Each structure stands twice: as structure tokens, then as C-alpha cells.
Amino acid sequence: MSASYKILxxxxxxxxxxxxxxxxxxxxxxxxxxxxxxxxxxxxxxDGSGLFQKIMELPEYYPTNCEFEILKSKKSEIGDLMExxxxxxxxxxxxxxxxxxxxxxxxxELGFEFQYVPIDISEGAMQGLIDSIQKKFPDIKATGIVAxxxxxxxxxxxxxxxxxxxxxxxxxxGNFSAAxxxxxxxxxxxxxxxxxxxxxGFDLKKDIxxxxxxxxxxxxxxxxxxxNLLERINNQLGGNFDISKFRHYATYDVFxxxxxxxxxxxxxxxxxxxxxxxxxxxxxxxxxxxEYSYKYLVSDIEKLARDTxxxxxxxxxxxxxxxxxxxxxxxxxxxx
Ligand SMILES: C[S@@+](CC[C@H](N)C(=O)[O-])C[C@H]1O[C@@H](n2cnc3c(N)ncnc32)[C@H](O)[C@@H]1O
Numbered sequence: 477m478s479a480s481y482k483i484l485x486x487x488x489x490x491x492x493x494x495x496x497x498x499x500x501x502x503x504x505x506x507x508x509x510x511x512x513x514x515x516x517x518x519x520x521x522x523d524g525s526g527l528f529q530k531i532m533e534l535p536e537y538y539p540t541n542c543e544f545e546i547l548k549s550k551k552s553e554i555g556d557l558m559e560x561x562x563x564x565x566x567x568x569x570x571x572x573x574x575x576x577x578x579x580x581x582x583x584x585e586l587g588f589e590f591q592y593v594p595i596d597i598s599e600g601a602m603q604g605l606i607d608s609i610q611k612k613f614p615d616i617k618a619t620g621i622v623a624x625x626x627x628x629x630x631x632x633x634x635x636x637x638x639x640x641x642x643x644x645x646x647x648x649x650g651n652f653s654a655a656x657x658x659x660x661x662x663x664x665x666x667x668x669x670x671x672x673x674x675x676x677g678f679d680l681k682k683d684i685x686x687x688x689x690x691x692x693x694x695x696x697x698x699x700x701x702x703x704n705l706l707e708r709i710n711n712q713l714g715g716n717f718d719i720s721k722f723r724h725y726a727t728y729d730v731f732x733x734x735x736x737x738x739x740x741x742x743x744x745x746x747x748x749x750x751x752x753x754x755x756x757x758x759x760x761x762x763x764x765x766x767e768y769s770y771k772y773l774v775s776d777i778e779k780l781a782r783d784t785x786x787x788x789x790x791x792x793x794x795x796x797x798x799x800x801x802x803x804x805x806x807x808x809x810x811x812x
Contacts, residue, residue: 513765522600527701542799570594595628647679670808691726699724714750737767
């Protein structure tokens with residue numbers, strides 16, 4: 477078997493704090509602010525990753541089906557861009573990798589000699605992904621990295637100068653504000669080599685009711701996923717959140733173009749978090765902001781690519797034009 481995964485440790489990287497310490501620090505910061513918030517990445521403990529897989533199967537959650545359709549119908553266009561047949565196929569926030577298996581399959585058929593390097597902060601998701609790669613693709617060399625995106629990329633930088641195709645599927649970039657997304661994409665540019673390719677999933681602006689339904693599904697899975705953040709604080713940081721006293725709320729901000737998710741306190745309450753030795757007061761109906769999911773116009777996407785040092789190779793759409801996978805090439809020769 478050539479598939480395995482690696483958990484980064486202090487030895488691998490110069491400066492990396494453990495995920496649990498970072499979680500405690502970010503919860504302390506977020507719940508101490510007048511507008512309470514918790515970063516969206518903390519949704520993905522093992523339970524959260526499992527719940528997100530269920531979300532992807534929901535009929536209302538259109539992004540998954542759209543991206544499946546794109547990868548299935550446009551895989552040969554993606555393969556045609558890989559002039560070098562030896563490369564790293566790096567995937568940021570790989571999750572269960574089900575959509576990626578369409579490309580893995582296609583690249584194997586084409587006889588490409590690539591190494592698959594999924595990077596994900598969730599060990600549970602990575603374990604599941606590596607197990608399924610071993611079963612479905614025993615001949616693929618896969619090295620999973622359980623780490624934050626850029627810590628994983630730092631490690632990749634240490635293993636050589638091979639050409640890279642970086643996948644960032646499922647509109648993960650939409651969790652960042654425009655300013656954060658720009659910094660993220662430019663930092664990615666810094667870690668990559670001239671002519672490397674990136675394929676990024678973008679959820680496009682569309683009918684508002686469709687988006688509202690996707691984040692307020694009829695089976696309540698998205699609600700469970702969001703509330704699991706409080707369960708995670710209880711389990712990992714010794715919190716005493718009563719989950720039944722909070723509700724999931726998702727809405728669309730027409731000015732910023734973002735779906736926004738909140739956990740709203742249903743009554744006045746005080747929560748204690750042992751790891752922080754701190755109590756936090758909630759007023760009735762007070763929200764905790766837990767996620768942004770920005771929606772894009774094609775023109776926003778093209779500007780983002782231009783402003784951060786990439787040229788656009790291709791825009792790949794689903795038949796309804798709800799979603800786009802955009803492929804960009806790293807340009808290191810032009811000065812920005
Ligand atoms: C919305 S899911 C998408 C999964 C997959 N890319 C897809 O399209 O189906 C986001 C994934 O990114 C991972 N993730 C979120 N924030 C991360 C971070 N800062 N660093 C590494 N992985 C992260 C989560 O654990 C989760 O598996």
C-alpha cells in the first residue's frame with residue numbers, strides 16, 4: 477500500500493501551535509468580543525467532518541452536485557493542461573475526497589505519475605480519505621497531511637520542486653472575506669513555483685431562495701453541524717454549553733454577498749469554559765457568528781486572479797451556472 481498520512485509535529489515545522497491550543501485561544505478571543513464569533517474552521521472535528529459529509533448528500537446543498545458535474549464533464553480539459561506528467565496533486569481542505577476521485581481516476585487512465593497530497597485539519601476526515609484511497613486506488617502514491625493549509629504547504633515546500641496542481645474545491649475560499657481571500661491566494665502564490673496550476677471552486681451569486689434553502693435544510697443537518705461547534709467546546713475545552721438553549725440561524729447579506737451562519741442564544745445564560753477558566757454571558761437572542769460563505773461574480777474572480785499574480789487558464793461551469801471551478805497559472809515573471 478502506498479497511501480499513508482502524516483500528522484505534522486514540532487519537529488516538522490519551526491513554529492506550529494497545537495490545534496487544541498489554537499482552538500482555546502480563538503474561542504477566548506471570539507467569545508470575549510462585543511460581537512461574539514468563532515472561526516468557521518473549528519466546525520471540522522471528527523463529528524463535524526462526518527456531519528459535513530451528510531450535508532453534501534442533501535438535495536438542497538447544490539454546490540456538491542454542481543462540482544461533481546463539472547469534474548465529470550470537464551476532466552479531460554483539466555488533464556490536457558498537465559503538460560508535465562509528473563507532478564504533485566495537492567488538495568487543500570480535501571475532506572472525504574469523493575469529488576477528487578474523478579480526477580484521480582482520470583489521471584491514472586492517462587498514465588500520469590503523480591503524488592496525491594491531501595491537506596486537511598481534520599484527522600478523522602484524513603483517516604477516512606486515506607482508507608478509501610488505499611481501497612480504490614492502491615497504486616496511487618498518497619501522502620496525507622493533517623495540518624492547517626499553509627503549515628501543510630510549508631512541508632510540501634521541503635520535499636522538492638516538482639510541478640504542482642493545487643485543488644481547492646467546494647468553495648472553501650468563500651469562508652474568507654474579500655481581503656482575507658486575497659491574502660490567502662497571494663500567500664499560496666508565494667509558496668508555489670512559476671507555472672504551477674491552481675483549481676479553485678467558487679459558488680456563484682444566484683437566486684437568494686436557493687442559497688437560503690441550502691443553508692437551512694429541511695432535515696436539520698446544517699443546524700446539527702453548526703451546533704456541533706458548541707459540543708466541540710464542551711468536549712475539548714471543558715465547556716458547559718446547553719445545546720438546547722441555542723439555535724442555528726443562516727441568512728444572506730445582500731450588501732456583502734455572503735451567506736452568514738449564527739448560533740443564537742435563546743435566553744439569558746452564562747457558560748463556563750474550564751480550559752479558559754472563564755465565564756461568558758449571553759443575552760437573550762444574542763448571536764455567535766460562526767461562518768461566512770461568500771458568493772462571487774465571475775468578474776470578482778477574474779479580478780482576484782489578476783490582483784494576486786495568476787493568469788486564468790479556464791473557467792469550468794456546471795450546466796446551471798451555479799458554480800465555477802476556475803483554473804489559474806502562477807506567473808512569477810511579472811511584477812505586481
Ligand atoms: C467545506 S469542507 C470541503 C471538503 C472538500 N474540499 C469538498 O469540496 O468536498 C472543508 C474541509 O476543509 C477542512 N478545513 C477547514 N479549514 C481548514 C484549515 N484552515 N486548514 C486545513 N483544512 C481545513 C475541513 O476539515 C473540511 O474537511
